[in-house]
Amino acid sequence: MDLLSLTTLLDRLPHFFLPFCRIVAFFFSAPLFSEKSVSVRLRVALAMLLSFLLALSHPDTQITLFSVQGGLLLINQCVIGAALGVSMQCIFAAVRLAGEVVALQMGLSFASFFDAASHSSLSVVSRLLAYFSLLLFVNTGGILWMIEHLAESFEHLPYTATDSLTARFFGVVELGKWIFLHALQLSLPLIFTLLAVNIALGLLNRMTPQFSAFVIGFPLTLLIGIYALYLSMPLLLESVQHIMQVIDQRLFTLVSTA
Secondary structure, three states: OOOOOHHHHHHHHHHHHHHHHHHHHHHOOOOOOOOOOOOHHHHHHHHHHHHHHHHHHOOOOOOOOOOHHHHHHHHHHHHHHHHHHHHHHHHHHHHHHHHHHHHHHHOOOOOEEEEOOOOEEEEHHHHHHHHHHHHHHHHOOHHHHHHHHHHHHHHHOOOOOOOOOHHHHHHHHHHHHHHHHHHHHHHHHHHHHHHHHHHHHHHHHHHOOOOOHHHHHHHHHHHHHHHHHHHHOHHHHHHHHHHHHHHHHHHHHHHOOO
16 A cells, blocks of 8 residues: 555656656657647557656656756756657658759649648648658658667666756757758759750750740650659658668767767
């Protein structure tokens, strides 16, 4: 009966609740788990299960939850979990940005739909690449990869530590550079292909002014862009895996101790 007493439960509450806050913040910001199709109850249930498993593998803490230190640790865990989830969103942010660049070159940027995941309007090409990358991410074990990094974060950043996170947040900000870099690398083949088509149409229009290149320019650019996109689809798997490796290295730097 002593184990079920209110005092014992309050003493063990921080040991379970602090990891729970980090995991919940991660599930509400990480890819797949943050989708509206995944119910809030399922996220909370998964967070409670993982928190219980982590509580069994870590020693008890003597921190009082209802104190200033406990409140700071609570905020700290929420920020760490959200930062990990947002950093993993960079994989799909790079693919969506590459799709926007390709759609702009193909002339399909006007065909856009509202995306509930990114809370913005995305073009058809961007949504297509995002869905394919999501399927590839799941097929290559992306869910286990995310949970593995979440579990490793408790080893490098224990929930009882109140170290400054300023240096690590700069690592999250630097991920924005990698988004633009990999988005440009992913879209470069189609950009150069469509650029060659536009140059050819421009030369044809200069040599034969009677030939209206603007009439056939849009459908020709659209057809060649769709065909080039079809040919570049097998390269999407290598691009997603490469971005995952880069994010993997950046996450190790992010959660590693100074």
